[in-house]
Amino acid sequence: MCGIIGCVGRDDATLDTLVHGLSTLEYRGYDSAGVATASNSVDVVKTSGKIEELRETLEGAALTGDVGIGHTRWSTHGPPTDANSHPHQDCTGDVAVVHNGIIENYQHLRDELAASGHTFTSDTDTEVIPHLVEDQLAEGAEPERAIRNAVSRLEGSYAVAVVVAGHGTVYAARNDSPLVLGLGEDETFLASDVPAFRDYTDQVVYLDDGEFARLEDKGWTVTTLDGDPVEKDVDTIDWDPEETGKSGYDHYMLKEIHEQPRALRQCLRGRVDEMAGTVTIEDVGDLSPDGVQFVACGTSYHAALYGAQLFRDAGIPAQAFLASEYVTSVPPLSDALVVGVTQSGETADTLSALRTARKRGVKTLAVTNVVGSTAARECNHAFYIRAGPEIGVAASKTFSTQQVALNQLALSMTDADATREIISALRDLPSNVQRILDESTARSVAETYENADAYFFIGRGYQYPVALEGALKMKEITYKHAEGFASGELKHGPLALVTENTPVFAVVTGDDEQARKIVGNVKEVEARDAPVVAISDGQSDVSRYADHVLEIPETHPRTAAVLANTHLQLVAYHVANLFGHNIDKPRNLAKSVTVE
Structure with a gap:
């Protein structure tokens, strides 16, 4: 700002x-x-x-x-x-x-x-x-x-x-x-x-x-x-001034959504060895934390929620905190690694949280896009997501590269199950995102629901942060009411808001117990006459209960979250474009929030 x-x-x-x-x-x-x-x-x-x-x-x-x-x-x-x-x-x-x-x-x-x-x-x-x-x-x-x-x-x-x-x-x-x-x-x-x-x-x-x-x-x-x-x-x-132009796109945000395959390749390059089944991050060194605390704001907080689950699934206690709350109510730190996720590396609340941790003698790590930023210089370690310059205020390619960077971070620090399978899915991610960009019917969905009273987004596990991010994108650039929920929470209050004019976007991947539970939540919505848009890889039967399906390629649950998010970015963009909003510079918002 x-x-x-x-x-x-x-x-x-x-x-x-x-x-x-x-x-x-x-x-x-x-x-x-x-x-x-x-x-x-x-x-x-x-x-x-x-x-x-x-x-x-x-x-x-x-x-x-x-x-x-x-x-x-x-x-x-x-x-x-x-x-x-x-x-x-x-x-x-x-x-x-x-x-x-x-x-x-x-x-x-x-x-x-x-x-x-x-x-x-x-x-x-x-x-x-x-x-x-x-x-x-x-x-x-x-x-x-x-x-x-x-x-x-x-x-x-x-x-x-x-x-x-x-x-x-x-x-x-x-x-x-x-x-x-x-x-x-x-x-x-x-x-x-x-x-x-x-x-x-x-x-x-x-x-x-x-x-x-x-x-x-x-x-x-x-x-x-x-x-x-x-x-x-x-x-x-190391980036060219041309990268900050629109390159023929109507908006920077649309350009940056379409730059995601390249950004993801840049994030992965030189760090992932598929043959050896290893991930090496030289910038970070040999960190083996007993626990991880993420601090972040906005979109980066959603990436932090996603990252915390990656570490928990690998057996390392991890939590994500809103940076502004962390400063005023610091949790027990013990020997935890504190990870600040910040696109700009200048987010005031996140910097305050990281400084609070350092004052208490805890190691800190910045996950950021900007080389030489304050967070990168002040933390003990810095890990760059390599998304390239992002001009649109509403984050797009920086969120997806944060997701991939946190996958790499978790794989490099833990003994994750199915590491080779995850690495293979990461390798295929850029081409799978490109496939969605080429084939998505998000614009048609946007045209169908541009006059909705509100928009709701639901997911579980890795898809819960994606639901939150989908809602945030809709709020930021369309100025419409939108909320994201863990899908099981719908029946504990939010279901009262569901009507025939409140489309529910349900992120459902795989066909395990988690997917079946989300399908059950979709049925609850359908019973109240709300339209359902499913983001699905086709493994579950959610399409039977959905009015529209945004398809993603079948992949690992971790990378499915990145693919689902791409569809939701496009839906928000097209709704905002139909309204004629200033998409790159939404009202009251700033790209880098440098005051607390």
């Missing part, structure tokens, strides 16, 4: 670079946007609404500075208005600031500043920052010292970028909110995420908490907030 871009050394291309960078960060979720450029003065243009509206406003403006910063805001303090948009300035107009995060002591600072004569024009917590800098400059401090002193008074989470009139420099500081530098030839960039400058360079430096960066056309430096030099590694981004 919220996006930051900054650049130095782009000369006449500064403004275009800022606006282009903001457009690549739209996927993070936002409700206003703005830019500031600095030379002998600081010029700011900002507006509520979308990037297109900012572009229209800029057509009549004259911004000439050769260094600049930009921002897309997702409202926290104050509604999305022009005044609340970033950048924010001080009373003199010589300082401009953009900020991601939440300043927890902003009200105290604001009261103090107002009492000393400062005038505020917004409702935001961010606006205290330029005024703090202004006070320091008035006392004779040079800009860098003024900004360091101002930042030192902030409590909470922040990624801050600042420009000052008369200085060709972008200053930045980070605490609990991501910032990354992009290193070009005679030009330097700053952003909250790599896509903002990936068209210009693949060389990056990730800032850590408590670090301060200075960007000039002649180079860059990183120090602690106190000014001590920090040696930083320069990493190379």
Whole structure:
């Protein structure tokens, strides 16, 4: 949520670079946007609404500075208005600031500043920052010292970028909110995420908490907030800028659903030896935990539920916790391995949970998509899912690759039964997903039930997290009421909501006792005249009781969950598309939730 871009050394291309960078960060979720450029003065243009509206406003403006910063805001303090948009300035107009995060002591600072004569024009917590800098400059401090002193008074989470009139420099500081530098030839960039400058360079430096960066056309430096030099590694981004385009698809989400076969191959490559029947994950090392605690949020929490069952089935106690609950009510840890599942590696609640575990001396492992992310750097170990960049706010290929990555993790750490059979199913998974993408009748199902009152999803075992994820996708992009349940729970309350206009999606695979129980639950639904959509591999007789069947190839129960999920992603997508919603940027949501 919220996006930051900054650049130095782009000369006449500064403004275009800022606006282009903001457009690549739209996927993070936002409700206003703005830019500031600095030379002998600081010029700011900002507006509520979308990037297109900012572009229209800029057509009549004259911004000439050769260094600049930009921002897309997702409202926290104050509604999305022009005044609340970033950048924010001080009373003199010589300082401009953009900020991601939440300043927890902003009200105290604001009261103090107002009492000393400062005038505020917004409702935001961010606006205290330029005024703090202004006070320091008035006392004779040079800009860098003024900004360091101002930042030192902030409590909470922040990624801050600042420009000052008369200085060709972008200053930045980070605490609990991501910032990354992009290193070009005679030009330097700053952003909250790599896509903002990936068209210009693949060389990056990730800032850590408590670090301060200075960007000039002649180079860059990183120090602690106190000014001590920090040696930083320069990493190379291994994906092409083309990967963040739509490639002819109507929406990023649809493109990313169709990219799943490739993403799954990338996740499996070099880790699975089918001949030997082994899985080796060099990044993780030799971990043999007595127990596993997963911490995650949203879609990643559903992957964590799935992963916990994988470990339990192999005889290792495992639980999945909502990261936000874990922090405030920490369960007994003993010698458990704490695994944070986070697509971005920057999810604030998940980072807090992992830090809580580390403070208690427990080993931590990040399962993430982003190399160099905060979770990857702070945990004892990192395991990358290799999904490639995902732009759509609603997760698709990152969920399926999380499922596969957790399979690999469980197989590498446990003595699972039928390991060769599971590995064979994992090998076949990309082609089986492709088959579903080629043959799915999800669009027809969506057209049949687009006007339903609500949607219910049921499953058991490995399919229960898939039911939860199917419901979440429907909520996120269609804005319709949807719920996922363990199928046996229907008769304990939710059945009261079932009507002839509430389709029930039942995930039924195999023909064991579990499948037979779900079929029994389907009969309960059918008896109340609710339409049933079965996601089935044809082994059970659920099709006899279903109005529609979305077929999946016969496979191992573990990988059947990935295949079933593909159908549900497509159903949600097509329903949302029929409504004409902004699928890639659903209302009120952000791709990376970096505040608690």
